[in-house]
Amino acid sequence: MDNHTHSYCQQILLLWVFTLSVLLSAIPVQAQQQSSGQAEKAFAEFGSSIYQVRIINIKSQNLNSSGSGFYVGDGQLFATNYHVVSSVVLEPDEYKIIIEMGPEKVELDVVAIDVVNDLALLRVPRLGKALSLRESIPAKGEKMFSIGNPHNIGMTIVEGNYNGLADDYVFDRIHFSGALNPGMSGGPTIDAKGRVVGVNVQTAGNQVGFLVPVEKLSELLSSVNSQKAESEELDNLSTLETYQKLQLGIGNQILASTAKLIEEINETVWPREELADGLVVGKIHPGFHCWGQSDTDEKDKITTVRKSCNSRQSIYVSSELSSGFFEYEFQFVEAEEWPETAFYQYASLEFSQGRPSNRAGEDDVDNFSCINDVIERKPGEMRRKAAFCSRPYKKYPGLYDVFYMAVTTQKNDRALMEHFCLSGVSKENSDSFLQKFISQVEWK
Amino acid sequence: MIVEIVTKSGRAMELHSFHKGRISIGRGYGNDLILQDPFMEAEHLDVWLDEESGKIFVQDKNTLNGTHIQRSEEYLPANEPIELAAGQILSLGKTHIRLVDKQQPLPAAIKLSVLEPMYTKLGSWWLTLLSALVLSALSLLAAYWAAPHSDKLLKELVQVVFMLASAIFYASLWLLVARLNNREGRFLFNVNLLLVLLVLDAIVQMLIPAYEFNLGWLLSGGYLMMLVMFLLTSGVLFISMTQTLNSKPWVALGFASVVGFLFVMDEISRSLFPPDFESAPAYNMTLVSPKYQFRGAVSEGAFLERVNASYQHYSSEDK
Structure with a gap:
C-alpha cells in the first residue's frame, strides 16, 4: 500500500558493486579498528583462498559488477553470493565470471545456486586451497574477520564480532558487527583459525552486517556432491544446458520457501489485535515485523489508524525481480461529521492506490488480472467490497504475485480496510492464505 | 422571370425578379441585370420566356469567353436562340446563374420539429x-x-x-x-x-x-x-x-x-491500446454510502471460488 514499511528493507544494501561508476559515489569508507595482529595473521594465511569475482560483459569486454568469493570443498569449487553471479545465471550469453590469479584470468562456471539463501557454487578449472567450514556455533562476541574487495579497491580484511542469528528472520542471517561494504558480497567471514562462519551478504550500514550462516553453504555443497555421485551426466551437460537447469530451479526454490512459510503461518492460531474499532490480525510468524501508525487531522476531522506487517526479507532474483516477500496491512478510517457520500468518496480514493510490494518488470511477470465483488461473512454481516488480483510469472510456471484488498461498506462514517500482498506463491498456497485471512477481520 | 445568382454547386446567393418577359444580362449599364464580373461582356446574354410554350430561351451575344452550360462540354453557339432545360446552370465569365420561371412549382414547406x-x-x-x-x-x-x-x-x-x-x-x-x-x-x-x-x-x-x-x-x-x-x-x-x-x-x-x-x-x-505492462493491479475500489448500495453480496466462500478461477496462465504464445 505505501512505502514507509519498506524503508527498513531498502536500507539493507546487497553487498554488490553494480558498476565502477557507482563505486566512486558510494558510502564513505569508515575508519577501521586497529588490528590486534590476529587479522594480519589470518589474512596472510587464508588470503590466497579468496579472490575478487569479476562479472564481465562479453560484448563490451568490460567489468559489469564485482563481488568476492572463496575456495571450498574439494578445492575445485568456489563459493560466492547468488546475487553476485545472477546476471551470468540468467543471461549466460551476455556475461561471464572471471577471477584474476596473478596475471592469469580464469573463467568460472556456476554449478549450483540457492536463491533463498543467496549462495552460489562455481567450478574453478584451477585447484585452490579450500577454506574449512566451522561446525560449532561461535559464542556471542567472538572475534571474526570478514574478507572481501569493497568498492573494487583491493582485498580488505575487516575485524568484527559474531552476534548470533539476527532475531526473527524468515531466512536465517548472522548478525556481524563489522563494516561490510558493497563488493565484499560473497566473501567469507572466518574465525581466528580460518574456519568459515558465514558468507558476507548484506549491510544495514553503521557496522551492522549480515552473513549467510555456513550451514546453508554446507547444505549446498553436499547437494552438489550427492548430485555428482548420483549421475555422471551432470558433467556431460553443456554450459548452456546447466544454466537453463539452474534457471528453472530458481522458481522451485522460491516456491519451496514460500510454501514452507505459508504452511508455518497457517498452522498457528493467528493472534487478534484491536485496531481502533476493529479487530484485526497481529503477528502471524516470528519472522514478520509489524508497524503501527495513526494520524488525526483536527481540521478535516478525519482519523486514520494503520497497522502493517511484512516478512522484511525478499528473495533477490535479478536487478529487476525480487520475490518471496509477504506483506499485510489494516487501516481504520473514521470521519465523524462527514456526510456519508463525502466519506465514501474519500475512502474510494484512499484505497485505490494499491501497489504490489515486490519489484518485478515486464520481462518477468504478466499484468495483474483482477476480480471485484461485494462479500458478506453471513447475510448482513461484515459487508465488504473486495478485490483480488494475481499475476503469473513468465519464466517460472506456477508462481504468482497476488494482491487482495477489502473495505467494509456498512458504517456511515468509518471503514476498515484489510489487505495483503504475497509474492512468489503457488495458487494453492495463496488460496489457503486468503481463505484464512478473509475470515479474520471483525468490528469490535 | 427570375434570375438566381448561384454558387458552383447550385446554392442560391442572390435572387433577382423581373416583371418583363425578356431581359438582358451583362456588365454594361444598359442591361436589365448588371453583373460586375470582369470576365463577362458588356452585352453578354439575352433571356426570354416564350409565353405560349412557357419555355425559356437564351442567346449568347458572340462573347469572348462564351456562355457555358454547366455539367456539359458545350458552349452556347453565338447569336442563336437556344432552349434551356429546367434547372440548368449557366456560367458567364466566373458567375453562375440559374433561370427560373415564376410558375415553377416549389417544394412543400418543411414541418417544424415537434420539439x-x-x-x-x-x-x-x-x-x-x-x-x-x-x-x-x-x-x-x-x-x-x-x-x-x-x-x-x-x-x-x-x-x-x-x-x-x-x-x-x-x-x-x-x-x-x-x-x-x-x-x-x-x-x-x-x-x-x-x-x-x-x-x-x-x-x-x-x-x-x-x-x-x-x-x-x-x-x-x-x-x-x-x-x-x-x-x-x-x-x-x-x-x-x-x-x-x-x-x-x-x-x-x-x-x-x-x-x-x-x-x-x-x-x-x-x-x-493499453500499455503492454502495468506494475499496479487495476482493481476497483469504488465505494458508496450504504443507502446507495443495491447490489447483493456473495459469501466469502463464493468469493474464494471466484478467486480460484481467476488465476491466469502465462504462455509465451499469447503475446
Whole structure:
C-alpha cells in the first residue's frame, strides 16, 4: 500500500558493486579498528583462498559488477553470493565470471545456486586451497574477520564480532558487527583459525552486517556432491544446458520457501489485535515485523489508524525481480461529521492506490488480472467490497504475485480496510492464505 | 422571370425578379441585370420566356469567353436562340446563374420539429439564470463532498465562471456562423444548450460512483462515462446545428458525431491500446454510502471460488 514499511528493507544494501561508476559515489569508507595482529595473521594465511569475482560483459569486454568469493570443498569449487553471479545465471550469453590469479584470468562456471539463501557454487578449472567450514556455533562476541574487495579497491580484511542469528528472520542471517561494504558480497567471514562462519551478504550500514550462516553453504555443497555421485551426466551437460537447469530451479526454490512459510503461518492460531474499532490480525510468524501508525487531522476531522506487517526479507532474483516477500496491512478510517457520500468518496480514493510490494518488470511477470465483488461473512454481516488480483510469472510456471484488498461498506462514517500482498506463491498456497485471512477481520 | 445568382454547386446567393418577359444580362449599364464580373461582356446574354410554350430561351451575344452550360462540354453557339432545360446552370465569365420561371412549382414547406415549443423555451433568459444557479450549486456540492471541512469552498465558483464563459464562447461561434449565412443567431438558445449539457454532465459525474458500485460489473463506469460524454456532446452539437443553420439532419448528425468522437477519442484509444505492462493491479475500489448500495453480496466462500478461477496462465504464445 505505501512505502514507509519498506524503508527498513531498502536500507539493507546487497553487498554488490553494480558498476565502477557507482563505486566512486558510494558510502564513505569508515575508519577501521586497529588490528590486534590476529587479522594480519589470518589474512596472510587464508588470503590466497579468496579472490575478487569479476562479472564481465562479453560484448563490451568490460567489468559489469564485482563481488568476492572463496575456495571450498574439494578445492575445485568456489563459493560466492547468488546475487553476485545472477546476471551470468540468467543471461549466460551476455556475461561471464572471471577471477584474476596473478596475471592469469580464469573463467568460472556456476554449478549450483540457492536463491533463498543467496549462495552460489562455481567450478574453478584451477585447484585452490579450500577454506574449512566451522561446525560449532561461535559464542556471542567472538572475534571474526570478514574478507572481501569493497568498492573494487583491493582485498580488505575487516575485524568484527559474531552476534548470533539476527532475531526473527524468515531466512536465517548472522548478525556481524563489522563494516561490510558493497563488493565484499560473497566473501567469507572466518574465525581466528580460518574456519568459515558465514558468507558476507548484506549491510544495514553503521557496522551492522549480515552473513549467510555456513550451514546453508554446507547444505549446498553436499547437494552438489550427492548430485555428482548420483549421475555422471551432470558433467556431460553443456554450459548452456546447466544454466537453463539452474534457471528453472530458481522458481522451485522460491516456491519451496514460500510454501514452507505459508504452511508455518497457517498452522498457528493467528493472534487478534484491536485496531481502533476493529479487530484485526497481529503477528502471524516470528519472522514478520509489524508497524503501527495513526494520524488525526483536527481540521478535516478525519482519523486514520494503520497497522502493517511484512516478512522484511525478499528473495533477490535479478536487478529487476525480487520475490518471496509477504506483506499485510489494516487501516481504520473514521470521519465523524462527514456526510456519508463525502466519506465514501474519500475512502474510494484512499484505497485505490494499491501497489504490489515486490519489484518485478515486464520481462518477468504478466499484468495483474483482477476480480471485484461485494462479500458478506453471513447475510448482513461484515459487508465488504473486495478485490483480488494475481499475476503469473513468465519464466517460472506456477508462481504468482497476488494482491487482495477489502473495505467494509456498512458504517456511515468509518471503514476498515484489510489487505495483503504475497509474492512468489503457488495458487494453492495463496488460496489457503486468503481463505484464512478473509475470515479474520471483525468490528469490535 | 427570375434570375438566381448561384454558387458552383447550385446554392442560391442572390435572387433577382423581373416583371418583363425578356431581359438582358451583362456588365454594361444598359442591361436589365448588371453583373460586375470582369470576365463577362458588356452585352453578354439575352433571356426570354416564350409565353405560349412557357419555355425559356437564351442567346449568347458572340462573347469572348462564351456562355457555358454547366455539367456539359458545350458552349452556347453565338447569336442563336437556344432552349434551356429546367434547372440548368449557366456560367458567364466566373458567375453562375440559374433561370427560373415564376410558375415553377416549389417544394412543400418543411414541418417544424415537434420539439419546437421546447426549443423556444430553451432560448429564454430565465433558463440561463436557472442553469447557472444549478451549476453553481452542483459545483459547491461536489467541492463539499470532496472536502467537507474546507473553508475554501467558494473558490469552486471560479469553475462556474469558466463554464459560463465557455457557454458564451460556444454560442458566439454559432452566432457568427449563423450571421454569415444570413440567419438568426439564436445566441441565448445556444448558451442554454451548453449550460444544460454541463448540468447534465455534473449530475452524471455524481451518479457514477453509485452506478459503478451497483452495476459496474455490467459496463464499467469509465466506459459509461465515455458513452454519456459522446452522446451529450453530439446531441448538443446536433441540436445547435439543425436549429441555428437549418442543416439537413444527416449533415448535422455527421458533423456532431465526428466532433463528439474527437472529445472521447483520447480515452477510446487508451482503452483500445493499453500499455503492454502495468506494475499496479487495476482493481476497483469504488465505494458508496450504504443507502446507495443495491447490489447483493456473495459469501466469502463464493468469493474464494471466484478467486480460484481467476488465476491466469502465462504462455509465451499469447503475446
